[in-house]
Amino acid sequence: MTLTYIYADSVAVVGPLATFSEPHAYDLCEMHGDRLTVPNGWSVIRQERSSLDSGPTDADLMAIADAVREVAAAPQVENSDISATQRVQEVGRRGHLRAVPS
Numbered sequence: 001m002t003l004t005y006i007y008a009d010s011v012a013v014v015g016p017l018a019t020f021s022e023p024h025a026y027d028l029c030e031m032h033g034d035r036l037t038v039p040n041g042w043s044v045i046r047q048e049r050s051s052l053d054s055g056p057t058d059a060d061l062m063a064i065a066d067a068v069r070e071v072a073a074a075p076q077v078e079n080s081d082i083s084a085t086q087r088v089q090e091v092g093r094r095g096h097l098r099a100v101p102s
Helices: 030-034 058-073
Strands: 002-006 011-015 025-027 043-046 092-094 097-099
Touching: none
Parallel strands: 011 043
Antiparallel strands: 002 011, 002 025, 092 097
């Protein structure tokens, strides 16, 4: 389940697991989603999960499989003239972290 707050309306919305990342949304397990309580004066809107939204369809899975097959069948081009250190240049380093250009 995904929990989203609407602060202006004092409402918490609990619904099916979101398909995209939202900065102010929180994913909850079923137990915590069912036991959710809100502050006094707030209300909760619970959107029930539909059996139709149970996951990817057969067409979705076939599209993913076709895309993987297409990439696997494409010829691999490798430029052996460029060394690995030339391909990845470090922009900055701090401790064990480093930033590399995309």
